[in-house]
Structure formats: C-alpha cells, structure tokens
Amino acid sequence: MAETVRSGAPGPLQIETDVLVVRGGMAACSAAVSAAKAGARVVLVDKGYVGTSGVTATGGPGHWWVSPKGSARAEAIEKHWIAGCGLADRGWMERIIDTTWRTLPTLSPYYRFDVNERGQTVYNALRGPEYLRALRHAALDAGVTILDQSPVLELLLHDDGSAAGANGLRRQSQQPYTARAGAVILATGGCGFLGGLLGSGTNTGDGHLMAVEAGAELSGMEFSNAYSVSPRWNSTRTLIYAYARYYDAEGKELDVLPRNGVLGRALIEGPVYARLHDCPDGLRKSLPQIQPMTLLPFVRKGIDPYSDPFEVKLFAEGTIRGTGGLRIVGDHCQTTIGGLFAAGDTATRELIAGAVSGGGSPNSAWALTSGLLSGQAAAELARTRGRRVSEKARAQGTAGLRPRSTARRVDRPGVLKVAQDEILPLDKNLFRSGPKLRASLGRLETAWREIRDHDQAQGADAVAARETAAVVATARLCYTAALTRDESRGMHERSDTWAERPDRARRLLIGGLDDVWTRPEAQEGWKATHV
C-alpha cells in the first residue's frame, strides 16, 4: 500500500502513511530508514531541512564503540553503570553498543569513512554535515517520503488514547497538513532553551510539550544542566578547549580541570578568558579537516585563537547533552502512549547514562540505535493494527493554539526571556538549591500561564508560539524534577542537600501539563509528592 500525499487545493494537505517520523536529525533518519526497511511506508516531516537540522548536523559525533572481543564490553558497561550513579540499565547499554557496532558499517554506501594512519577504516567517528547528508540519501533510497520545512504543531490521538498522527504546517508555502499514521515516532531532539548552543535553534522541546499534552510520562528531567564552553559571542565545536588555559580579568590563571564546576563558578564571578597556545601543531594543522566549522568564527572576528586570549561563556546544553526525556517502556522505545515511540534525545537516556551526561559518544550511539529499534517496532505495529484512518482523531495542542482563557496578544519574546532567565544562568541551573528552584518555578509558572491561557497563533506564527510554549513547558518539567529530587546525584547537584541518598537511587518520572506531577519509578522508600 503506497503512502498517500493528497494535495486538495485549497486547504490542508492530507497525508496517510504507516509510520510518521517527526523531525529529521540523526535519530529521526535512523528511525525512518529502519521502518522503511521493515516494509512500512514512511513519511518524515522535519521542521528544518533533513541534512542541516538538529545538533548532529553541525557536530561531529563519535559513537560508543566497543569491540565484542574479550571482556571489553562487560568492562565498558560496568564503568558506565557505576558512573551513572545507579540509574542506568546494563541490558540497554549492551543492546546500544552491539547495535551501533553492527549498524554503522552499513552506512558505507552513503558515507566515506575515514582511514586512519594505520590504514584502518574508522566507523565510529563521523562529521555532522556529511553524516546527515548520508542519512538523507539512505532514507530516500529506502523509499521514505521527506517533507522538509514542515514543522509539526500538535499530536493527534485516537479515542482510545493511542497516537493517530499529527497536524503541522509546510512553512515555506503556508499550507497546513494533517498526517495520519498507524504509528508515530517522535525524534524532535532535546531542548536547548534557545540558549545559543551551536545547531540547537531547532531543538526547542517541541516533542516534550506535545507528548505531555498527549499524557505521556517523562523521566530524568532533573538531569538537564549540561553546559559547554565556547567564545562568548558564538557557540563552536569544543575539541580545542581540551587544551585551553583559562584566565580571569586580571590575567591570573584559573585551575580549571576538564568537566568540573570551577569554570562555572569563575564565570559567575567575572569574565573568563581562554588561550589555546597548548594545542599541538598536529591538531592545528588538521583541525580544518576534523571540524571545518570551528575556526570560521575566529578567523572572521580577526582572532588567532592559538595566541590571542578570548572571552568565553558556558552555553546551556539543556536536555541535549543532559539526559532526561520521554520515558521508555519495553525494549523498542515505546512511550507510555500507545503507538507513540521516542528516539534520540527526545527520549530519556538514563537507560545508558544514568544520572550523568551520556556525552557525545553514548548519546550518538543511542540516537542511532533507538531510531533503529523504534522504526522496527513502529513498522510492526502499523502492519498489525493498520493505519486506522477511518477512526476519529482528536488534536491535542494547547498553549499557543487553544488558549484556556481569553485570547489576546501575548508578549512572546518577554515570556521566553522570563523562562530563559531561570533556566540558562549557571548560578540557578548548574549550582542548584531547593530555595532557588522554588523561586524559579514560581516565575516559570507565571510565564506558562501567560502563554497557556492567552496565546492563540495561526499560520507560520503558530510555529514560534509553540516553540516558546515548549521551552517554557520543558523548563518547568526540568526544575520540578530537580526540586523533587532532594539529594545530589550525577549532574544534579544541590547545595542544600549535597549527599547522594541511597533511597533515591531510582528514576524520577514526571508528567502533566498544567498540574505537573512527579513519581519515583519504583515506589519503595521514596514517597515523592506533588511539588
């Protein structure tokens, strides 16, 4: 059965397919290819362009890459399980490592893998733009229909509460669309709160908002405070900062170890400058072919980063390099909503990273593998249950589309700024405390009510309205979870409760749109209540 893309002019585009994939980054493409190879008709709708959108497109991901020989995998899994502070899952880690090991070489027809100095093909490190270009070609060859520049605005549910499809907008032609499908895969990425992290402009937590509206559960949203260093005026790739020395305004060198809070504290006290004169010659020579984008902003600003000091900033990576996202149930990335799957950074990565950041490599392996698994399961569901297009489907969108109270003009940039002023600053999000989180949540609640109660946007304006709503909603989820987790664990550190508490060694679930709730995944010992 072919997918149907009917253009009934005038009026909305009607799409019917087996599997609908929402967004077009690494996880989305992996899911689309996998579902198509499993025999499903697949339509992929991306907010941007499949090839440039999402954080992988501007990056250069390594992948968790462990040989099956000997005890290497068992050791890697144990090391990461311990690092994850008790919240990771060994079975998932094993599955991710093994699937990644077997899957990446299959991209050879589309991606020219590097050959190292010993003549070996290197499969685990790929450059972002070429990677996404390859995945686009793989998806097209597998028969996937790609609609670029076509953001989803809201999910549709059947009367039994299962996913039925989505409503969206082809934003360059202003044509609305309705997509009906037997299964829906959300691969909308993490949320960077529009804080300027390279490539994260499309990652506004859209999937988190839509899923919560549909009644889905999330997990690990307290682990959402990763930051990465860059020049103050632009976010860049971060390889070179492994060699950086940091100085305060007086030129005194700071004792900044990689991945600790010293840099964050120094940045709260005053400006911090980096110098990269320790970068080895070999790196300088090959950097344009390792990360061609890294030097562009420096050169164009007239700065030689290897000799000139430059001011730095920590850019918020939110839930992108953080770990929280939609709760996964079962072995194929099902969410708690029937027919709705989550892949990549949309899903919680606690299963492989626990309470710490998965970092680039495990997160990339997760994106590839969760896409693959969700694609297979979505195809299977669509095959057994069909597309169900004759059933009624109800749109779930709230804030920005269907106000709870009187529609009126909402100062959207103002609402966004309120949320960003709570979720981006280091002193509030990296260095957390109960009282600070409570105060922030009060202001986030006010911002949420403003957009939730009054904003009603149409056409292209609805895309911006929904992005703003998603940032605010995601920030609320992050801080509510952070307030509920009354301990310090992994990247979540609270100055009012430094200790890691043994009875908190379980995942924290969260959901709810206007009334946010929290609940430990396993109940014994820890009775978390509504905040």
Added chain:
Amino acid sequence: MFELIVRDRCTGCNRCVEACPTNVLEPGPDKVPVAARIEQCQTCFMCELYCASDAIYVGPDRDERHAVNEAEIVASGLLGQFRRDSGWDEWADDPRYRCQIWKLGPYIQAGFKQSTERVQQRLARKAVEPVAATSSVGTIAARPESSLKRNP
C-alpha cells in the same frame, strides 16, 4: 549571523532557502534570496556549505550583524572556505581536504590528559605553598570534596 549574498555569484537556485534549518531565507523578487527572518539565524554556516557558487557570507557573531563591505569579503578569500575545507562538491576527491574526523577522539583524550595533569601539578604546588582562599559568590558553594562522585 547571516550577512550577505554576493549577487554577482548567486545563481538564484535557492538551495540555501531550502537548506536553512531555521527558515531564515526566502526567494527575493529577482530570485536572489533575502534574509526575511534574520532573527531566526543560529549562525550555523549551513547555508554557506550548501551554496555551490560560494556566494554567501555568515558573520562570526551569533547575536548581532555587522555591516560588511562586499568587495572586501570577496577579496578576503573567506567565501567558500567552509565548503572547500569540508571537501564538498568539486573538492571531494582532493586529498588535501579529506575528512580527518577520526582524529577527534584521540586529540580530545590527549588534551584532557595534558590539561588535567598540568592543573593537578599547579594545585599540588599550591598545597605546599599556601595561598589566600579564593572567594565564593553568594550561595555558590563548591561541592565538598567528600561528596564528589565518580566522573565518567
């Protein structure tokens, strides 16, 4: 942010309009794209990469635009640099621009090791020569050493 399209070079193919992930551009009246939604630009340089005629220049600042002189930009040699360094299109088989991303992991690991050892040596020296305690700001306390957890 996106700064300019060199009109003499632009073929009006509008590939950049299609490829911009945040939908900044749209076709102008003469097909040369215009930055209709500049506030959405995330300075990701993707439009430059997808412009096979090297007509686009993106400035270095994420939050502000600067007036640039087209003749100077054309003369600077910066146009097309990203696409060439990336080994795209006509540069695909030029060995000088072969991808070397495989070096990323080894260089990061070596850098972290080098930086960590250097800072630890500094800290060890300070431990034997006492220095004034550094200030902490307001409620920003450092996590006590005793509770510091394993780092992956």
